[in-house]
Amino acid sequence: MINLVWLVMVLGGIILAGLKGQPELVTQAAFQAAQTAVKYALELIGVMALWLGLMKVAEEAGLIKKLAQILKPFTRLLFPSVPQEHPAMGFILMNFSANLLGLGNAATPFGLKAMQELQNLNPQKNVASEAMCTFLAMNTSCITLLPATVIGIRIAAGSANPTEIVSTTLFATTVGMSAALLTDYLMRLWYNRKSGAQKKC
């Protein structure tokens, strides 16, 4: 599916730019994006190193395992394919908490660490596992308690009550996350039935 979406985006852009008689727009956009991507990754190195360093200390001290232990009932429900008390659960919780509090730059390293742990359990290394799909459904729709960036913009724009959107955001994200987890659950059932009938990617 991602192959098709990607192809449609690139070709759609090129065709439209061509119809407008401005194919150079595509050239410019493509090269600029490639550079932005690398810049982003380079900036990420520092934050990544910091958080993965701290997480290594937490892991060595047995904190991640402990966290996974506390989460046992939650694991069984949402991630039935992950063994209980697996360190992946500790990292998933860290990622979730960071998202909850609007700490975007801390969420990514925790999330990538969680993906690595889930990949260790994945039998087909180039196909997303069930647990990964659930984790990403959770991650992309995550409940937000404190939308720090937006509050900052509102303060700068001189809002009379910059935090008044906290409650509406909480509502919208709760509904969105419920929908994501429910769909993920249904898709998992549907996929399992389909792959039982015929093995095809």
Place this chain on the structure above:
Amino acid sequence: MEKVFYELSRWAIPGLICFVLVYAALRGVKVYECFVKGAKEGFALAVKIIPFLVAMMMAVSIFRQAGVIRLLEQYGGAFFQLVHLPPDILPLALMRPLSGGAALGITTELINTYGPDSYIGRLASTMQASTDTTFFILAVYFGAVGIGKYRYSLGVGLLADVVSFVASVYIVSRVFGAF
């Protein structure tokens, strides 16, 4: 309540660093050496996601710069008016799952044009905060572990975006009143 969240957010990182280091030190972990060992992984991981970032950002950028979004706006705008939504909010809804930076730019512009305490200002604020850059997150997270087949996660992520968007419109109209 909002004050509590705010203080929690401010103290979360200093508190976490302090707690982890003290706990580990008490248990006899060599904190400095261990930290450095973990930090080493950070470099490799960040470099590993570069090809996926380049591919995804290139496609989004071509799609956007060529004016596909603007074309969609022309058709979507009529539909939006039909269901009593301000058409100005449409570019944000279209851009949000594709590019975090671009969406934030649109939100800032809407807030500054219509005022943060207007219907559009509140709706844009809520929408920006409620949904995430689905394409980007999937590319980075799956890229980091070398997964090429996303299965159904893109569909689930985009559906969640649509649901959050509709929920934002509903709750903002309900709480603050439309227009």
